[in-house]
Amino acid sequence: MNQTGIPDIIVGRLPKYLRALQNMTSGGIVKTSSQELGNYLGISAAQIRKDLSQFGEFGKQGTGYSVPVLIQELQRILKVDRVWDMALVGAGDLGHAIARYQGFIDCGFVIKLVFDADPQKIGQPLGTFVIQDIADLVTAVQASNIEVAMITVPPQAAQSVADLLVKAGIKAILNYAPVTLNVPGDVHVQHIDPVIHLQHMTYYLE
Amino acid sequence: MNQTGIPDIIVGRLPKYLRALQNMTSGGIVKTSSQELGNYLGISAAQIRKDLSQFGEFGKQGTGYSVPVLIQELQRILKVDRVWDMALVGAGDLGHAIARYQGFIDCGFVIKLVFDADPQKIGQPLGTFVIQDIADLVTAVQASNIEVAMITVPPQAAQSVADLLVKAGIKAILNYAPVTLNVPGDVHVQHIDPVIHLQHMTYYLE
């Protein structure tokens, strides 16, 4: 799963560095330091330097890092110096919101296919897409060479959708359904569940 | 921030245990073991036992854990044996999807107020809510004694919304905007950003 030997916990921080640097760019900042970046992210400067040093030497003693250079390097490392096509499965409220979200493209992602099982929805437009029958998922995804998918179906349907996606050759799944997915070892899964985050915080309240 | 001395990384796993147990209940399972639960979540049995042992002795040697008992204990520990009122700020596509989401209430949360800054949206219905003017946020949130909020506004507006929420006495923020929020130390922030998860996975692809 981890071909390069870089700890996954470090890989997981790189997208956060990238986002912070892109936010800095929007603010017109072109130079930064591990100190400044760490301050912004609530992470120690030493950790940022150590993380980056796993991949190369991107800074200069005395002056720090060039923001555009570091952005470029991180995009290359994370393989988002290209655009990844994605399939979206589940055209409910959340699926609609995600299909219309404008924030993917500048980060290396674009939705290409949208599926649902509901006959009422199949054939309907969703933004610039036409909702396709989930029965055609395997064929359509295979034909498009898509490797990344998002699941926004009800929890009971999520595992069977995951099975279809795996069959279609998908290698990365972002799962919005509140269930643990069972997939082969070569398929990556990440999970988004607002309730998990809310319950994490309520522990500390009162 | 961590009053009880329990490591935050352990607290963060408890909601996952709770969700897994609730999924088991839906499947009619009433007994489980650290082995089975760990298997389901991809976590070691030893870690689950160690985590739980921080809070008490909830199992029985030889037989494992009662699912409903463990659910109850976790709900108590996470303080979701009650219902937390929430404010939602941002009535765009994502805000709409979240406002309509049915998965909060059984997990200890209910949206009570929805705000937006757009005059076109203020006064409009959103599900069972009426979208309120963000100018009234501080007064309305204070009057309702709400401590938990979700931010689903565009990135440029997120920090100023966070400032308003802090002013209104909010102590926990779930932030969907792709920016780092600056808040006082007694305010908890959790962040949801699909791009971060996608970029984490693309590192391993190809």
Place this chain on the structure above:
DNA sequence: TAGATTGTTAATCGATTAACAATC
């Protein structure tokens, strides 16, 4: 130059795992 900041090493800190006595 003097000041600042990197990349890296060694030391510290904390989290995970293995193992097992206790006991249901």
Place this chain on the structure above:
DNA sequence: TAGATTGTTAATCGATTAACAATC
């Protein structure tokens, strides 16, 4: 009882931090 599984301890493993020589 015999088998299974807990709660917990000690050992291992890995991640973070502190410190500093190198150098821009």
